[in-house]
Amino acid sequence: MIHRTKVTLLSLVKLVLPFSLTLALAGCGSSGPVVCSASSSSSCSSQPGPDVLYGFDTGSINLAVSVTIDPSTGGFIETPIKINGSSFFANSAAVASNAQYLYISNSYIDGQPNNGSQIIGYSISSVDGSLTSIAGSPFFSFPPPTSIQGLATTPNGKFLYGADDTGFIYAFSIESATGVPTLITGSPFASGPNSQLVVDPTGKFLYASDDNDPNDGILAFTIEDSGALTPVAGSPFAIPGQTSGTSEPFGIVDTGSFVYTSLSATNQIAAFSVDSATGALTPVSGSLYSTGNDPGVFAFASNFLYVVNAGDGTISGYSVDSSNGELTPLSGSPFGSGGETLVADPHGKYLYLGTYKGVQGYNIDSTTGTLTLGSANFGENGALWMTTVQLPSSAAQ
Numbered sequence: 001m002i003h004r005t006k007v008t009l010l011s012l013v014k015l016v017l018p019f020s021l022t023l024a025l026a027g028c029g030s031s032g033p034v035v036c037s038a039s040s041s042s043s044c045s046s047q048p049g050p051d052v053l054y055g056f057d058t059g060s061i062n063l064a065v066s067v068t069i070d071p072s073t074g075g076f077i078e079t080p081i082k083i084n085g086s087s088f089f090a091n092s093a094a095v096a097s098n099a100q101y102l103y104i105s106n107s108y109i110d111g112q113p114n115n116g117s118q119i120i121g122y123s124i125s126s127v128d129g130s131l132t133s134i135a136g137s138p139f140f141s142f143p144p145p146t147s148i149q150g151l152a153t154t155p156n157g158k159f160l161y162g163a164d165d166t167g168f169i170y171a172f173s174i175e176s177a178t179g180v181p182t183l184i185t186g187s188p189f190a191s192g193p194n195s196q197l198v199v200d201p202t203g204k205f206l207y208a209s210d211d212n213d214p215n216d217g218i219l220a221f222t223i224e225d226s227g228a229l230t231p232v233a234g235s236p237f238a239i240p241g242q243t244s245g246t247s248e249p250f251g252i253v254d255t256g257s258f259v260y261t262s263l264s265a266t267n268q269i270a271a272f273s274v275d276s277a278t279g280a281l282t283p284v285s286g287s288l289y290s291t292g293n294d295p296g297v298f299a300f301a302s303n304f305l306y307v308v309n310a311g312d313g314t315i316s317g318y319s320v321d322s323s324n325g326e327l328t329p330l331s332g333s334p335f336g337s338g339g340e341t342l343v344a345d346p347h348g349k350y351l352y353l354g355t356y357k358g359v360q361g362y363n364i365d366s367t368t369g370t371l372t373l374g375s376a377n378f379g380e381n382g383a384l385w386m387t388t389v390q391l392p393s394s395a396a397q
Contacts, residue, residue, distance in 0.1 A: 049391035051346050052129035055359060055384035056090035056104055066129060067378070069388070074350030074361050075375035090385045092150045092196075097157030099124050099389045101179035102131065105148045105162055106138065116141055117148040119162065119172075123179055126392050134179045142170075150196035154203045159184070159227040163194045163208055169219075171227050189229040191219050192236060196297075199223070201256040205279035209249035209261050210236045216247045218261060218272065220279050237281040239263065239270045240288055251307065253298035258284065258325035262295035262307050269295065269307065269318075271325050284325040291316045292334050297341055301348030304330070304369035308353065313338040315353060315362075317369055335371040336362065346390040350374060354384045 051069040053076075068077040089108030095101070102122045109115040118141050121134035142148065148162040148170060160181050162170040168188035172181035197208035197219075206229060208219040217236035221229040239247050239261075248265035259272045259281060269291055271284035293311025300306075305318045305327065314334035318327040341354030344364075351362040351371060361376025 049393045050129070051388055051390050052124075053343070053345075053352060053359075053386060053388050054093065054102060054131070055354070055386045056093060057384060064131065065378070065384070066131060068129065069345055069350070069376070071347075071349075073375050074345065074363055076361075076378065091148065092385055093387045094151035094153050094160065095124075095387055095389050096153045096160070096174055096179070097155055099126070099129075099391050100157065100176075101134065101174065102387070102389075103151055103153075103160060103181070104385070105151055107147045107149070109141065114144050116143045117146050117162075117164075118142065119148065119151075119160075119181060121179055121181065124389065124391075129389065129391055136180055139181055140183075149194075152197050152199045152206070154199050154223065154227075155201060156203060159223065161197060161199065161206060161229075163197045164188060164191075165193055165195050167191060167193050167212075169194065169197065169206070169208060169221070169229060171229060173227055184227045186228050189221070191221075194219060196250060196252050198252050198254045198259075200254050200274065200279070202276070205232070205254075205274070207252060207254060207259050207281075209252045211248050211250070212236075216242055216249050216263075218249065218252070218259065218270075218281055220281060222279055232279040234280050237272065240283040251295065251297045253300050253305070255300055255305075255320065257322070258320070260298060260305060260327075262291065262298065263288070264294050264296060264310075267291050267293060267295060267309075267311075269327065271327060273325050286326050289318065289327045289329075299342045299344040299351060301344040301351065301364055302366065302369075304348075304364065306342060306344075306351060306371075308339045308342040309334065310340050313340070313355070315339060315342065315351070315371065317371060319369055330369045332370050336360070341384060341386055343386040343388055345388050350376070352376065352386060352388070354386055359384060359386065 055065045070077050091105040093104045104120045107117045118138040121137045122131040145166045147165040150163045152161050160172040169191045171184040171187040192210040192212040194208040206221045210217045210219045217238045220232035220235040247263040249261040250264045251262040268288040271287040272281035292309030292314045295307045296310045303320045315336045317330035317333040338355040339353040353360045358379035361374035362371040363374045
């Protein structure tokens with residue numbers, strides 16, 4: 001079972017992003033080879049390289065897998081490559097732009113809970129997508145009670161952010177040549193207890209779920225040129241209809257025009273429109289939207305939004321009205337079973353569900369958004385934090 005930490009104790013319930021997707025992932029880069037990530041809302045490359053899925057076990061034994069996606073079927077071209085190393089507990093992952101680096105947050109240093117946090121980094125081979133530990137990794141050893149959870153990068157790959165469940169957001173600059181992260185001046189930035197965050201596709205704003213009694217809401221920040229964070233006027237933005245701070249916002253996704261957060265305690269999704277000039281959020285008409293039991297991480301593919309329901313293992317799917325952000329449940333939703341994590345491929349054609357037994361792929365109907373069982377499948381113990389990356393066009397085919 002994936003673990004979710006709270007401010008005062010460790011709660012053995014779901015964690016999902018991912019590899020956040022809601023896990024929060026970078027979009028198109030502004031320089032170098034143009035590639036995509038799972039959070040991209042549009043196609044980024046006219047001559048794409050192969051797509052690769054990475055997964056990390058959430059247990060105390062480090063198990064990483066790397067597998068190439070068949071673009072015509074969504075299946076896996078070869079047997080997943082297992083990468084074994086020192087034990088750590090993966091909380092999520094993020095990918096810097098241009099498919100250069102992958103980062104994982106670890107809140108179980110030496111395999112022990114409540115033992116502080118660190119960030120583990122890998123460089124991604126532009127030839128075949130293989131992973132190599134970045135020199136100096138793992139980075140930092142933030143003492144308890146710091147508990148870095150979800151990660152997100154800016155589209156240009158310059159900055160990395162980590163959600164801290166004790167009430168801060170950590171900000172790092174990324175050395176482009178080495179991938180080494182360095183704390184930004186002023187970091188960590190005071191926020192509120194948050195476990196998942198996301199960077200707007202423009203790279204201008206950062207949003208985080210704020211599970212802070214008595215006022216749950218969405219934290220919003222402007223990202224300065226230095227990578228420092230400045231609160232957006234009006235932040236945190238209240239969950240519609242929220243009065244007692246018991247909705248527990250968790251997963252979060254930014255489509256570029258709208259921000260959605262899953263409310264794990266009330267089995268709903270809250271929707272907000274984004275002011276492109278200021279980053280301020282306004283509730284979408286009709287918000288809130290019903291989900292399955294205990295919704296968590298999101299995946300956004302084309303005009304469809306999916307959320308995994310950790311309480312019953314299903315996937316709730318919705319079409320997104322691009323004019324106003326309103327959600328309409330898809331025919332046949334909820335889909336699947338046994339899932340805890342979720343990620344889409346970089347082109348929005350396939351969806352991958354992390355389950356107790358490994359990973360199961362689904363095909364996305366481009367017209368209706370309906371999910372049908374796909375050919376992608378591999379089994380390992382425990383759900384996996386996942387992310388997908390499109391390699392540069394120069395990568396081996």
